[in-house]
Amino acid sequence: MGLQVLLFFSVLSLGVVHGQVSYSIPEEMKKGAMIGNIAQDLGLSVDRLKSGKARIYTGNTEEYIELKRDRGVLLVKDRIDREALCGQTMPCALHFQMILENPMEFYTVTVEITDINDNPPTFERNEMKFEIPESALNGARFVLEKAIDDDVGINGLSSYALKPTDNFALKTISRGDGTKHVEMVLQTPLDRENHEHLSLILTALDGGEPQLSGTMQILITVLDVNDNPPVCSKAEYKASVLENAAVGTVITTVRATDKDKGNNGKVAYTIPKSGTASLFTIDPDSGLLTLRGNVDYEKRRLYELDVQVSDQGGLSDACKVIVDVTDANDNPPAINIMSNSNTVSENMKPGTVVSMLNVQDPDSNENGKVTCLLNENIPFVIKSTTNNFFTVVTERDLDREGASEYNITVTCSDEGVPSLSSSVTLTLQISDVNDNAPVFERSSYEAYIVENNTPGLSVFTVKARDSDWNQNARVSYILEDSSVNGVPVSSYVSVSADSGVIHAVRSFDYEQIKDFQFRVRAQDGGSPPLSCNVTVKMVIRDQNDNPPQVLYPVQTGGSVVAEMVPRAADVGYLVTKVVAVDVDSGQNAWLSYKLQKATDRALFEVGLQNGEIRTIRQVSDKDAVKQRLTVIVEDNGQPSRSATVIVNVAVADSFPEVLSEFTDFTHDKEYNDNLTFYLVLALAVVSFLFITCLVVIISVKIYRWRQSRVMYHSNLPVIPYYPPRYSDTMATGTLPHVYNYEVCRTTDSRRSDCKFGIAGSQNVLIMDPSSTGTMQRIQSEKSILDEPDSPLENGLLGPLLTSVSMKQSWFSAAPPF
Numbered sequence: 001m002g003l004q005v006l007l008f009f010s011v012l013s014l015g016v017v018h019g020q021v022s023y024s025i026p027e028e029m030k031k032g033a034m035i036g037n038i039a040q041d042l043g044l045s046v047d048r049l050k051s052g053k054a055r056i057y058t059g060n061t062e063e064y065i066e067l068k069r070d071r072g073v074l075l076v077k078d079r080i081d082r083e084a085l086c087g088q089t090m091p092c093a094l095h096f097q098m099i100l101e102n103p104m105e106f107y108t109v110t111v112e113i114t115d116i117n118d119n120p121p122t123f124e125r126n127e128m129k130f131e132i133p134e135s136a137l138n139g140a141r142f143v144l145e146k147a148i149d150d151d152v153g154i155n156g157l158s159s160y161a162l163k164p165t166d167n168f169a170l171k172t173i174s175r176g177d178g179t180k181h182v183e184m185v186l187q188t189p190l191d192r193e194n195h196e197h198l199s200l201i202l203t204a205l206d207g208g209e210p211q212l213s214g215t216m217q218i219l220i221t222v223l224d225v226n227d228n229p230p231v232c233s234k235a236e237y238k239a240s241v242l243e244n245a246a247v248g249t250v251i252t253t254v255r256a257t258d259k260d261k262g263n264n265g266k267v268a269y270t271i272p273k274s275g276t277a278s279l280f281t282i283d284p285d286s287g288l289l290t291l292r293g294n295v296d297y298e299k300r301r302l303y304e305l306d307v308q309v310s311d312q313g314g315l316s317d318a319c320k321v322i323v324d325v326t327d328a329n330d331n332p333p334a335i336n337i338m339s340n341s342n343t344v345s346e347n348m349k350p351g352t353v354v355s356m357l358n359v360q361d362p363d364s365n366e367n368g369k370v371t372c373l374l375n376e377n378i379p380f381v382i383k384s385t386t387n388n389f390f391t392v393v394t395e396r397d398l399d400r401e402g403a404s405e406y407n408i409t410v411t412c413s414d415e416g417v418p419s420l421s422s423s424v425t426l427t428l429q430i431s432d433v434n435d436n437a438p439v440f441e442r443s444s445y446e447a448y449i450v451e452n453n454t455p456g457l458s459v460f461t462v463k464a465r466d467s468d469w470n471q472n473a474r475v476s477y478i479l480e481d482s483s484v485n486g487v488p489v490s491s492y493v494s495v496s497a498d499s500g501v502i503h504a505v506r507s508f509d510y511e512q513i514k515d516f517q518f519r520v521r522a523q524d525g526g527s528p529p530l531s532c533n534v535t536v537k538m539v540i541r542d543q544n545d546n547p548p549q550v551l552y553p554v555q556t557g558g559s560v561v562a563e564m565v566p567r568a569a570d571v572g573y574l575v576t577k578v579v580a581v582d583v584d585s586g587q588n589a590w591l592s593y594k595l596q597k598a599t600d601r602a603l604f605e606v607g608l609q610n611g612e613i614r615t616i617r618q619v620s621d622k623d624a625v626k627q628r629l630t631v632i633v634e635d636n637g638q639p640s641r642s643a644t645v646i647v648n649v650a651v652a653d654s655f656p657e658v659l660s661e662f663t664d665f666t667h668d669k670e671y672n673d674n675l676t677f678y679l680v681l682a683l684a685v686v687s688f689l690f691i692t693c694l695v696v697i698i699s700v701k702i703y704r705w706r707q708s709r710v711m712y713h714s715n716l717p718v719i720p721y722y723p724p725r726y727s728d729t730m731a732t733g734t735l736p737h738v739y740n741y742e743v744c745r746t747t748d749s750r751r752s753d754c755k756f757g758i759a760g761s762q763n764v765l766i767m768d769p770s771s772t773g774t775m776q777r778i779q780s781e782k783s784i785l786d787e788p789d790s791p792l793e794n795g796l797l798g799p800l801l802t803s804v805s806m807k808q809s810w811f812s813a814a815p816p817f
Contacts, residue, residue: 028081058094064077101339124148133315135227141184143306149204170183241324340354372413374409378408381393451511464500511584516537521533584637592635594634630647
């Protein structure tokens with residue numbers, strides 16, 4: 001049996017189908033037999049088959065063909081029996097696809113299976129029995145059982161032969177479905193007396209080479225006279241039945257009549273046994289034809305039945321029933337995945353193929369027409385490339401940040417009524433590319449820190465998010481280069497690269513810097529990296545770290561500055577005013593004044609907010625001349641800070657009255673305070689005392705010489721010094737004061753300045769323990785603060801007054817107030 005190969009090749013231009021090739025081989029070829037060189041026939045190289053991982057796709061059917069990629073040939077994988085594969089269907093062919101990848105391609109391959117004469121005709125029964133009356137007329141017909149030959153075409157059933165032919169002749173009728181109807185026709189009248197039993201041999205022959213045959217014995221019994229055979233009302237009946245109809249469904253009714261009476265006129269209906277007789281049954285009395293089994297339109301669409309009508313006397317007639325099977329939409333489309341991608345990059349261009357599908361529906365006409373759709377709201381579409389082949393492609397750009405995974409549901413429906421459908425879900429992962437820059441949670445940040453902080457303190461955290469994934473979403477924080485007051489910002493703050501935590505590099509001083517700005521950059525780990533910037537404003541909050549500073553009265557080292565209060569002073573008399581400032585801000589700079597100690601608490605009070613010292617009762621002669629008031633100045637910080645100032649008040653009407661009382665005031669106090677100190681110092685540094693004294697003497701000489709430039713002699717009474725332009729509108733005493741001052745502050749608490757203006761006719765009493773007179777201070781032509789070495793600028797106003805008073809060697813008697 002030689003291999004016959006019919007090859008034809010055509011190139012298509014639709015979708016991914018690049019061509020098709022067909023072969024023709026006989027059935028029953030040996031396993032491993034070569035069908036054809038598919039690589040050569042399709043114009044492909046063996047290397048392309050290997051690199052493309054060429055494989056055969058047969059859907060859900062059994063694989064009879066295998067592909068040898070290293071040779072590029074198709075081989076028989078398993079024994080092919082055409083009769084088992086296709087039955088009586090002509091032509092019989094295997095359809096499959098050869099699929100290549102990188103890029104995806106597939107080719108349609110058709111292998112036609114030709115028949116060989118390997119099946120002889122057979123009868124279902126070994127013998128048939130007939131009872132024929134001797135009165136049977138010439139031309140009486142008797143339907144014989146047909147032979148069955150599984151082969152087709154020329155190898156199928158060809159002819160019948162009947163032997164002997166003394167009384168009967170064989171009549172063969174070819175039908176439209178290709179089968180042959182066999183009848184035995186009476187040619188010579190029967191004679192029961194001569195031959196009561198006849199035995200005939202029916203032989204069925206096929207047309208193959210070599211010719212095969214099958215036989216069946218016919219036994220005839222000759223009966224006595226019954227001269228009227230039954231007659232069918234129609235020679236041919238036509239009916240239809242829906243596939244998958246229930247067993248017992250009525251198809252049609254066959255009717256026949258017999259002119260005889262009695263048992264000879266009683267008609268019986270039968271169906272001769274054949275391959276299709278098992279699917280149908282007929283009622284022997286009524287001729288009602290019903291369905292006995294299940295009919296499938298996809299397997300067979302037409303059935304022809306022979307119905308024999310016979311009476312009790314053995315006479316019979318025959319008619320034909322043609323049953324047409326109507327298709328029902330009973331098969332949903334079958335979806336087969338030929339090739340599928342599990343992961344694609346989000347920067348894939350529209351039109352990229354992600355899956356190839358094959359859809360089959362064995363129904364016919366509209367019931368077999370298939371359309372496929374995808375679920376909504378996904379960036380994919382499905383396209384039909386050729387009949388029953390579909391591809392899923394990207395419709396638009398993909399965005400992993402919008403959707404990192406797609407469940408693509410492919411639903412295929414036929415056009416039957418009702419429509420049947422089936423679906424399959426494809427899971428597609430979208431891989432990330434670095435296409436999103438980090439974004440800060442806010443457009444700008446404002447952080448707060450209290451001054452005097454510990455270096456390295458965590459102040460604030462900036463946070464940026466990146467909608468990419470994995471390394472592309474890993475954010476690092478970088479402090480951008482800039483400067484604050486000429487100093488690199490990196491000396492003020494630092495940023496943690498991983499967490500975005502901002503740390504203070506140094507301790508901040510609110511009085512030096514109140515706020516500053518810098519920029520932080522967030523950068524992802526993609527390639528190339530993407531970044532964004534944000535501005536951070538750092539605000540320094542004040543802390544109560546500076547105590548109040550008393551500007552007036554000025555505390556001196558060796559002299560006593562006393563305020564004069566006449567004995568005629570009334571209640572509410574303004575003695576003086578304590579002036580203090582605090583370089584802090586806010587409530588830390590709110591000052592309050594309290595009287596801590598006093599010689600007579602019942603005589604004076606201090607204003608809580610303004611620091612004014614006033615009398616709270618009428619001054620009497622019994623009140624001591626010397627009054628010592630200790631005033632504490634507190635700020636409103638937490639915890640609060642304070643400063644103390646001592647105010648000496650002289651209750652007298654004239655200076656001479658005061659001098660005797662205040663002569664030893666300071667001397668005694670200083671003597672007692674310093675005695676212990678100098679005794680201990682003398683014991684510890686006797687060897688160093690001479691040098692120390694020498695340095696002190698030289699320093700005092702130089703210092704006094706410098707102070708002589710701002711102080712000079714006068715015969716007028718000494719006037720108390722108050723800041724100029726301060727207006728006391730609440731004065732009720734006999735000595736109203738008019739003074740003011742200017743305070744100059746900077747952000748550096750160490751550089752604050754206080755400038756006093758020119759004083760005008762105010763009284764200050766300066767007492768020196770070694771003197772008995774007074775001195776008058778007149779207006780200077782130039783402000784003390786105008787001098788480059790101003791004592792006030794150096795914080796030495798107190799020692800200045802003391803030194804000036806000690807320098808005077810004479811005092812003139814002051815006139816009474």
